[in-house]
Amino acid sequence: MRRTLGVNTWVWTSPLTNASLAELAPRIAGWGFDVVELPVENPGDWDPARAATLLADLGLAASVVLVMGAGRELVAADATTVLSTQDYLRHVVDVAAAVGSPAIAGPAYASVGRTWRMSPDERKTRYAELRDGLVPVVEHAASAGVRVAVEPLNRYETSLINTVDQALEALDGLPDTCGIALDIYHMNIEETDLPAAVRRAGGRIAHVQVCANDRGAPGTDHLDWQGFLAALDDAGYQGPLVIESFTAENATIATAASVWRPLAPTQDHIATDGLAFLRKVMP
Secondary structure: OOOOEEEEHHHOOOOOOHHHHHHHHHHHHHHOOOEEEEEEOOOOOOOHHHHHHHHHHHOOEEEEEEOOOOOOOOOOOOHHHHHHHHHHHHHHHHHHHHHOOOEEEEOOOOOOOEOOOOOHHHHHHHHHHHHHHHHHHHHHHHHHOOEEEEOOOOOOOEOOOOOHHHHHHHHOOOOOOEEEEEEHHHHHHHOOOHHHHHHHHHHHEEEEEEOOOOOOOOOOOOOOHHHHHHHHHHHOOOOOEEEOOOOOOOHHHHHHHOOOOOOOOOHHHHHHHHHHHHHHHOO
8 A cells, every 4th residue: 555654844843843844844845745743742842732833834734742751750750750740741732632642652651761670460560550651641531522542662772562462462441542553763672573573463553754764765785675664554554654763963862862973965866765665665
């Protein structure tokens, strides 16, 4: 199938602002992308209504990603922290509804970089805690027509959910409006068989992000793209593929994503070369 293709504004900037989106969106549309992915790092960084008008005028759809920074926790945290995190996630849902994004995607369980050793019993306890913490967010999202896509991260960024199988276990019992976000960068580290993991995720897949194995442009890598895309077809996923990468020129984002060197001749190349490759490799 001909999938829609998108790119995250993190390729160029962080945090997103009204001004940076107004500069980037026409270029993204001009290159031929279908979707622009909008991070909500902090409420108020950019105006959803203004963004919706801008993207509609350019013929672009939107996807929205949540950001679990310090202090955003749904597990192993005090009640006040959990409540404030739920408030933040509900806000991201409202932003997604305003810009027409079908899902909010990201590690909606713990702040990125927070890791600790867990016994099997504690892991089960934390997964139950996560389900309880997600319920009001998922209910709010369902009422807005938005899915919550929970993203497994690699072992260096979290110890809670690293694999598709762990995500399926953690979300077991929650409605299908709470799905899984697949990021091929993390999957390349944690999954022994990418297509098999995609197929196990099946109908739970709610969003997909792509890049090279080193966060560069898709296609400049060793990944099994044909197998990955065929597995997405088998799983019935019909949403966009969104290129997510980061710039080494922004100190905050470079540190958060461990991007210590340029990943392409220019940041634009990550988007344009990746778009050309994905168009070529898609059936």
